[in-house]
Amino acid sequence: MSGRSFSSGIEVKDALREQDYIADDEFAVVVHLATALGRPLLLEGPAGVGKTELAKSLAAIGDRKLVRLQCYEGLDDNRALYEWDYAKQLLHVQMLRDRISDQVSEFDSVAEASMFLADQDFGLYSENFLSVRPLLEAILSPDPVVLLVDEVDRTEESMEALLLEILAEQQITIPEVGTFVARSQPWVILTSNDTRELSPALKRRCLHYHLGYPTSEREREIVTARAPEVDAATATEVVELARILRDLPLRKSPSISEVIDAARAATVLAASGFDTASDAKVRDILLTALLKYSSDVTLAKERFDGKLLESPSRDGGEPIERSTVASKPANTTTAVFRGTGGRDPHQQGIRGGSGIRSTR
DSSP, X not given: OOOOOOSSHHHXXXXXXXXXXXXXXXXXXXXXXXXXXXXXXXXXXXXXXXXXXXHHHHHHHTTOEEEEXXXXXXXXXXXXXXXXXXXXXHHHHHHHHHHHHHHHTTOSSHHHHHHHHHTOXXXXXXXXXXXXXXXXXXXXXXXXXXXXXXXXXXXXXXXXHHHHHHHHHSEEEETTTEEEEOSSOOEEEEEXXXXXXXXXXXXXXXXXXXXXXXOHHHHHHHHHHHOTTSOHHHHHHHHHHHHHHHTSOOSSOOOHHHHHHHHHHHHHHHHTTOOTTTOHHHHHHHHHHHOOSHHHHHHHHHHHTTOOEEEOOSTTSXXXXXXXXXXXXXXXXXXXXXXOOOOOGGGTTOOSOOEXXXXX
């Protein structure tokens, strides 16, 4: 496996689309630069916008193996880098025991025998006795790989420090053995859901891109690609509902995959005889597909019912009023869901492009 290279962002975009990953022009250029320059790419943004799927699709279009390190709180070097296979080392010692005993018996004193043993290399600390973990696997692989360090913001800063040598020099140092330099140049993708600020040292070693929610048009394209049974009108209605929800102060905003699930649910409900044009139950059912917390569902229902909501005051100041949906201009493209106004959160300063894996 020799891997594939790309000559431009357009070529990357077209190749990703062949894998059903829809990326915009700017994002495709950034991905091309990361692969062409051999620089790690750090993707930050909300969950469910296609960060992890990019690494999977990039491995497919680049003819590379995907090596994934799923980060979590408490992750240490034994799970991320390597650890010694003590059982294998013990078996090796047992195999050498008889021969070592014969040689040691030739010495008259314990001190001489100890000095003899200290000068011997029994091969216990070598690559043969390493239990390889994802980071070292990516370095030792003779074939090119895509290394995905997923949700790096869930680890402690100490784990970030372990990554620096790999990100900057594409090598890993093992004190007992030495330094292993990458046998092929990996493409490195790091993802973060912005749960905490990453260290400047880590960011400095990466190209950085903020991947936000897609535009309405692109999200409709994603929905109809992933769920071809959903007609264009239903896809538009569900996408607009999701965009209104993302503008609310929710604990968790709807991800693209959840929008796809809701669009499929709406199609099934319509086929089951529900009057999606007027039945408020449809909207409430779809909220269960889009939202994962009861408090978010309650907030959304109150908002769509036209009630004026107030949030806790900020820093002891005046309460923050949230405008009611009833006060928003009507949106004729979203008649299925009463109270879905036409305001698009994407136009309110969300930065970055978008990409998501889809299936034809």
